[in-house]
Amino acid sequence: MSYAEEAEQELMRLMVQNRHSAFSRLEKSNQGESIVIKFLARYGEPTSPKHLAESLNLSSARIAVVLGSLEKKGQIERKMDPDDRRRINVTLTDCGKKAAQLQKKEMRDKIVRIFKLMGEADTKLFIELTAKFVDYSQQISQKEEGDQ
Secondary structure, eight states: OOHHHHHHHHHHHHHHHTTTSHHHHHHHGGGGHHHHHHHHHHHOSOBOHHHHHHHHTOOHHHHHHHHHHHHHTTSEEEEEETTEEEEEEEEEOHHHHHHHHHHHHHHHHHHHHHHHHHOHHHHHHHHHHHHHHHHHHHHHHHHHHHHO
């Protein structure tokens, strides 16, 4: 087995081992509500439930349940598009924007704590290697798209 295959296996092992970590619990909390809130906060404009489902790789049924729950909590609004009465627009309310900011702060605080535990040298190395990993991933994806 090559070093690359061994590294892939170790990475997958670590991810499986860590699936119940604080990050995982944060992401899975409320069965997708937090990821929808984060997406809407980043997207920054009204979007359709269909666009949410496609962007987040969730089923339309799952999105409907999540949006219903978020609407009951007052974190989103669903309104009919004035230009196309068949289309529904989803937007964050002020309450939803505050929830998104809180989630972002909690995640940032956890990451900063981890980096402090890692130390400056390991953190810089981690960031450098992650940037390389992302760059190579993009190169492979572009090549694969070009081959099609």
